[in-house]
Structure formats: structure tokens, C-alpha cells
Amino acid sequence: MKRKSPGEFIIEVEGLYKTFPGGIRALHDFATRIRRREVVVIIGPSGAGKSTFLRCLNGLEDFERGTVTVDGIPLDENKENRLEIRKEVGMVFQSFNLFPHLTVLENVNLAQVLVRNKSKQEANETTMSLLEKVGIPEKARVYPSQLSGGQQQRVAIARALAMVPKVMLFDEATSALDPEMIGEVLEVMKALAREGMTMVVVTHEMGFAREVGDRIIFMDEGMIVEEGSVEQIFSRPQEERTKQFISQIL
Amino acid sequence: MKFFLVIVALAWLLYRGTERLGYNWQWHRVPKYLVTFEDGKLILGPLMDGLIVTLRICSWSLLLSALFGLVTALLRMSDSFVGRALARGYLELIRNTPLLVQLFFMYFVFAPVVGIGRFGAGVLALSLFEGAYASEIFRAGIVSIDKGQWEACHSLGFSTFHTYRYIILPQAIRRIFPPLTSQVVALIKDSALVSTVAIYDLTMQAQVIISETFLTFEVWFTVAAIYLILTVALSTIADTLVST
Numbered sequence: 001m002k003r004k005s006p007g008e009f010i011i012e013v014e015g016l017y018k019t020f021p022g023g024i025r026a027l028h029d030f031a032t033r034i035r036r037r038e039v040v041v042i043i044g045p046s047g048a049g050k051s052t053f054l055r056c057l058n059g060l061e062d063f064e065r066g067t068v069t070v071d072g073i074p075l076d077e078n079k080e081n082r083l084e085i086r087k088e089v090g091m092v093f094q095s096f097n098l099f100p101h102l103t104v105l106e107n108v109n110l111a112q113v114l115v116r117n118k119s120k121q122e123a124n125e126t127t128m129s130l131l132e133k134v135g136i137p138e139k140a141r142v143y144p145s146q147l148s149g150g151q152q153q154r155v156a157i158a159r160a161l162a163m164v165p166k167v168m169l170f171d172e173a174t175s176a177l178d179p180e181m182i183g184e185v186l187e188v189m190k191a192l193a194r195e196g197m198t199m200v201v202v203t204h205e206m207g208f209a210r211e212v213g214d215r216i217i218f219m220d221e222g223m224i225v226e227e228g229s230v231e232q233i234f235s236r237p238q239e240e241r242t243k244q245f246i247s248q249i250l
Numbered sequence: 251m252k253f254f255l256v257i258v259a260l261a262w263l264l265y266r267g268t269e270r271l272g273y274n275w276q277w278h279r280v281p282k283y284l285v286t287f288e289d290g291k292l293i294l295g296p297l298m299d300g301l302i303v304t305l306r307i308c309s310w311s312l313l314l315s316a317l318f319g320l321v322t323a324l325l326r327m328s329d330s331f332v333g334r335a336l337a338r339g340y341l342e343l344i345r346n347t348p349l350l351v352q353l354f355f356m357y358f359v360f361a362p363v364v365g366i367g368r369f370g371a372g373v374l375a376l377s378l379f380e381g382a383y384a385s386e387i388f389r390a391g392i393v394s395i396d397k398g399q400w401e402a403c404h405s406l407g408f409s410t411f412h413t414y415r416y417i418i419l420p421q422a423i424r425r426i427f428p429p430l431t432s433q434v435v436a437l438i439k440d441s442a443l444v445s446t447v448a449i450y451d452l453t454m455q456a457q458v459i460i461s462e463t464f465l466t467f468e469v470w471f472t473v474a475a476i477y478l479i480l481t482v483a484l485s486t487i488a489d490t491l492v493s494t
Contacts, residue, residue: 058404060405086405090405091405093398093401093402096398097398099417101421111406114416159402160405
């Protein structure tokens, strides 16, 4: 595995192209760099390529051209590199994707034991402290189907954190939740941001974006239309497309 | 009530038919081919011996066909071109030739070459045949698992083996179980074909008895009933297992 010396940027993306079958342009010459401890929030209309970009960062989605480098590791044909990147990058999905046949405890334990080679006892301890952190230690022994959506998503966050990732990706983590449960998940995400976790967040929650976003990327049609601080994007957008989008959602 | 009437009607037809043939029913001669008592000891008759052979063949074939089926299903879904081609070739070959021909091929061609007996040849032919169908069942079960499960595993850095072993297969097996049961029932029925290569299974024993005694109707009725009891019992057990 060839690894460049890890620098200031934990994620470097250059000239990323991705077209879906049927000629739909998902990413078009997409490039960005993300600093350590930075919280980047990606906003934009649906179909803009936000999720596709996120999924390219840990190799869930293939791309046609361009480069993705995570913590000095290039994401390429080399399967070992891809595996290594996936160990460093946690991901939270819109549909939770918990393992329904395993208890909450087992859901969070499994990757620690299989991928990080921890003993079951070590894993248990880590899991319990993580469940404590996301506020549901009492649910360790139940199955995901017995939890509310908000609780499931908090377990999913704990599961990703159990790998001690260097970056966390959130793919519309609150979009599938009932309104009264969005708050509890956002609280966990905000706490993570405050702890200094590097985060890339695709969301429609503009309140969250304003509160914790270090940088906002507004994208449309697979390209970055405009990026900048919360202040720049929400209060003084330059591009016509951005202004239009911001006025619609605020 | 309708069901009952149909049964009565069928029985009457059969009775009339055999009467016209002048068939001499001798049911009392059948039991000794099942079990006999000698000096207070239970001795299994040839039909029961045959049943044991059938059960042995089916058990081995079941194990092997599950193995063939799973490996083929995984190969078909793998990234490897060679693996997919192999699996595809196996499936097409098996599903597009008669089981009887496969059995003869195994017994007359393959078995002498590699030096396995007729029992081995019979088991191998059956397992390869049922394995091809089982693999489709496995594959359907595996692809029915939500894509999100795969993505979650990938994002956590699981290997493909770990993903199958801990996440995909445990969930798939619950959905696979009912169709797999009907495949096992098919296996039991198809196992009767091994009688053609002189394996003394239930069917072969029946043929032997009939050639000696001319109890054609009685013995075939009995043998059919034994197969029926076997398969119905299996389905019932499987149903109870699923519902618990």
C-alpha cells in the first residue's frame, strides 16, 4: 500500500466524474479538499450528486475519472487500499442499515471484533460507552426492530464510531425520521462536531448546517456551484442558482 | 365432504378396474416384507432395508447438494469471471440434461474412472442435480437481502467473507428454508432413480419383491405410501421449525 505522508487535508478529491446509466450526470469535474477537524455540509437540490459524492469517498460508488485520497491513501483499483480507507471512514445512512438479526450490542460489537481484532470484552466496554454517549445504554440487549427511528440512527452512529474513524460521512441521516426524532440525532451529530470529528454531512437541515458547519458546499448538477462559510453562503450568496435555492429553503 | 366423495369415487373405480382384470388382492402377504418377528426379535424386511438405503442416499445427497448449491450461488455472484463462467456452465449442463442420463454417466463413465462404487456414483449424481436447483434458491435468498446491508458492511470495512458469514447468510437462510424444503422433497422422490443402477433402495427392493411374488398392486401401493409418509413428515417438521 502506497501512502503519501498525511498532510493538512484528510480528504483530497480532484476532477471526479461519474455518469449513471442513462447518461445522468452525477459528478462533473468535482474537486474539493477537506481539512482535519473540519465539518463540511453539502447542500443542494435532490439529484445534484451530493450522496454520490459522499459514497465515492469510501468506495461504495465507483467513479469514471478523477482521484480520491483519504488520509494519504489513494482510493484506486487496489482492494487493500479501499479496505484501509473504509476502516478510517465511518458512514451513517439515511435508512440506518442496522443488522436486524443482531442485538444493538452485537451490531456495534461486530466490526470491532472482526475488523479491529478486539476481544469480545474490550468490544463490549467500548460499545457500552458509545451507547452511553448516544444516550441509549439501556437498549443494548434489544433488536433494532424494537427501537424508534431516532434510536436506530443513534445506534448506527455508535456502530460507525466503534471503528474509531478519522472521518464520518452522514448521508441524509435525518431524512427518514419523524420530525420529533430529528432533534435527538442532530444533537449527537453536533456533539461529535464539537469534539473535533472531521465530518462530511449531506443534509436538508439548514439549522444544523448553520450551527456546526465550518464550510458549506452548494452543489447542483454534479458540480460545486458555490462554497464558503455559513455566513457567505446563507447571507451573501454570489451565484444566482445559490440565491434561488437559499430563498426557497429559508 | 367433496374431498371425501372424490376419494370414494376413486376407490370404487380402482376396485371395479381390478375386478375386471381379475386381480387377486393378497394384502396379508405384504407385512412380512416390512418387518417380521422371530423369537420376539424385530427383523427388518427388505422394504425397510430399502428405506434405510434411500435415507442414507438422501442424507448424503442433501449435505453435498447444499454445499454445491451454496458454492455455485456464491460463485455466480462473485467478481471472478472464471467463477461465474464455471457456475453458469454447471447449471446449464445439469438443468438441460435428464437426471437419468446424468446418473448413467456417473455410474458407467465417471465411477469406473475415479474408482467410486455405485453408492458414491448415485449420491454424486443426485447431489449435482439437486445442487444446481438449490443454488438458484440460495441465490434468490441472497439477492433478496437489502442492498443497504452490504453497504453497511462495506462501510465498516468487512471482508466479503465476513459479510456473508455474519450478515447476509444468517438473514438469507430464514427466507431460503421453505423453498429448500420442497427441494429436499424432490430429492427424496428423485432418489428412486438410483434403483436403475442396481442400488437396493426402496424402489429397487419393491421391484425385486414383485418379480418374485407378483404382488404388483400391493407392493407399489405400500412403497408409494412410504414415500408419501416420508415427504409429508419432512414438510410438516420444516413447517413447524419455520413457524417457531
